[in-house]
Amino acid sequence: MDVHIAEEILNELGSSLEALETQSAAILQFLKDKGIATDEQLAPYLEQAGNASNVRWRAARLRMERVLASAAKEAERVSEKAQEQTTEKPTAEKEQTEQPKGECAEKGAKEIDSKQTATTSEPTKRSAEIESHKTDKKDE
DSSP, rough: OOOOHHHHHHHHHHHHHHHHHHHOOOOOOHHHHHOOOOHHHHHHHHHHHHHHHHHHHHHHHHHHHHHHHHHHHHHHHHHHHHHHHHHHHHHHHHHHHHHHHHHHHHHHHHHHHHHHHHHHHHHHHHHHHHHHHHHHHHHH
């Protein structure tokens, strides 16, 4: 996963949480200063709100972990795929370049064989012609 994306998410989350903390502290201080509520009177409400918040944040953490884990797996899969392609590509190119060489070598070997056959048979033919010519001269 991209580090810059994670940093951006944390910065946005941090600024949102900072704003909420500021509002909560301001409201609590307002209630105390106006004498609307005391710490003892607010305690059960704060505890109940804390429990509900704990459950919501636990669920949010699980969702974030799941999203981040799937993003990490996707990034890993893409990385592995790219690595496989880079290792397969030279092998495939090597095979492609080797095949024509093999074909050329095979063709070259056939040509050499045919030339050798031609060269070895030429002296034999020539020898046969000379012998035949000698025989013809003797007969004359």
